[in-house]
Amino acid sequence: MNSELAQHSQFKDAETGQLHLKILITWPLFLLFRFIEWPMKRLQSLLGLGPMPYVFLLPNLCFFGLFVVLPLFVNFAFSLTGGTNLYLDDRTFTGTEQYAFLLDCGNYADPLSCREDRFWKGLFNTATFITLQLTFLVLFSLITALVLNKKIQARGFFRSVYFFPVLLSPVVVALIWKWILLRDGILNAWLVELGFDKILFFVSPAWAMFWAIFISIWAHMGFYTLIILAGLQAIPPDLYEAAEMDGTKQERIFWRITLPLLWPNLLVVIVLALIKGVQTFDEVYVLTGGGPGTATQFIVQYIYNTGFTNQIQNFGLAAAASVILGVVLFGLTMLQLAATRWKDNG
């Protein structure tokens, strides 16, 4: 088989005549296609051409269904049960009781009026976090990408620097910043050196939320900058040249050319950052543990605490909270899609 492949000119290096690296990548695929060629042809002759795409989708669909769709249904089933058993068969059916417990509020704007106040505090904290984090993350990523897209010196170095935190694990990020921000951390040492008093960052709710947002932006901005940068580089340069020849101002170029053409990339950034924001857990959990009080306890931590850290592990309630979170996320995604459609049509 190898010699057969090697005969093919595309697998040979033009100058040396040696086998190209590509052969190592393509020959397994070649083998695979050879292997499935006959059964596929037979299947096509039996079914016709129409259902063939579904035949190809089927294996992945089974895999996806097993590890994504099935757990969703299991989670929903758990949310309709109570007790502490882990196996669904052994659990007590409670209907919508867990949902009723979570949603039982005197006033939805006041978490303290709710029976499960921590669930609502978690939702409110998450909403605050996402609103602020998303706004500043997109803004800073956009500015950074615009600057890094210019022909500045050491551009490659700066791109690496901004991307570097993305490579770190969330726990490492949180620990690094924790060491900086603790009472005897580096930042307080500098403050004292400059004649200021130490600031107990993790005692004040406002400071704790600020650092949770700041660190999240610091850790993830590089990734989103890269997406925006790719979008910027895909904009044809002749558009800018034409605009400059017409004497268009830079701000107008930005608003009329850059931003509209960058919109698809920005949309990707917004959707990804939104989903990531809702999922925020590990960084903040290590950094503040959800404190002070419940100031930085987000909805995912509520679910984790309810399902796992309490002595009586309430899987049903945790599952119901997950379903509600899923519904909220689904709503946000629909809103996002509607906005995109409106923008595209508009």
Add this chain to the structure above:
Amino acid sequence: MLNKLRRILTVGSVAMAVWATPLFAETELRMTWYNDGIEGEVMRSLLDRFEAQNSDIKVNLDVVPYKSIMESLPVQLAAGDGPDLARVTDLGGLSKYYMDLRPYLNDAGYWEKSFGPFLKWLRQPGDTSAISGFMTQLTVTGPYVNKTLFEQAEVPMPGKGATWDDWAKASKQVADKLEIPIPMAWDRSGHRVSGPAIAMGAKMFDGSGEPALVDEGLKRMTQRLYDWHQQGIMAKELWGSVSGSAYLGANEDFTNAQVVMYMSGSWQIPQFAKNIGDAFDWWAVPAPCGPAACTGMPGGAALVAIKDTKHPEEVAKLMDWLAQEENLAEFYGRTLFIPGHLGLAEKGVDFDTDDPRAKHALETFAGAVPGISPTAFDLQGYVYNRVMFNALISRLNEAIMGELTLDQAYERMEQDIQQQIAEKKRGS
């Protein structure tokens, strides 16, 4: 030629069979363990000796963080995927997963005589006979003070019978004089708060034995904790810097001489002996008093057998061997743990330390055991005590951080306990 080949194959097969027999016959046991100090090391050396005497049993010691014992192990056990043995601190809470060793023990009487009062901590409600494990350490909660700081500040240390108010006042004086950032620190743990609350008169249970956390005694203690945080006697950053029922210790701050008085417990002794050494005089002091008692909380960690094990006889053999007086004497002596074995507690353990501070602390905590309030023993033996501890700590914390008033916190504590226990009763 063929004969020679046949002979070589025969000899080879026999040799392989002889070599492989013990391997195939070996039973492998998994023990999930966490460390406060050097006890993992000591346990491993004991296990090596056991393995040498029982060549058909191999024991793997899986050392995990304490957090895993509290959070992952219960899920593993619920899924029937747990280890054969585990070192646990939620003694009653996990009791439904424990194996009853009694049918496999040669002398169950020895266990009853040696571990009597502690065996019931490991039993399911209503069970009066199961033997599931033994205490790897008996712990007592109580305070440590930085004696050197008291001496430097020339503030006399409150003596025997002093109250928590006396200690709070004295610690604040020392901290103010020497500019120490934290006058008094308590581990963020319901177990730590409960002893002093009982000293203040908290009853913890109603007449029918059901949990009744909030009463005047508990309010007296929690009001103090609340006030001390507002007055700067306790640092908000310790209790405030995590949420929910998360445990947080101040051992590093105490070790770095940033704390004058530290409410923790006897398990810190080996760590302080190792990490503080003679950098300063750290001193364990008797539990401060309230109107009802001068008590801390008893507790500890137990090594238990798990009922899902596929090798109950081997597990029982190992447990029986480890529980023998001479082996436990070595374990407690080397780890500097208060013995959870009545015979050894009476005889005394030869602790492997020359550090006078560690010796003093061990004597102080061991001496505190007879004075522990019966309410504290009842609470320790209550199967859902962590539900009460978690409600206490999380809601009190929210009050300290200004999210709830103390009255709202009390109301929420009771709701949390009722809701969780109702969930448990709904099916388990």
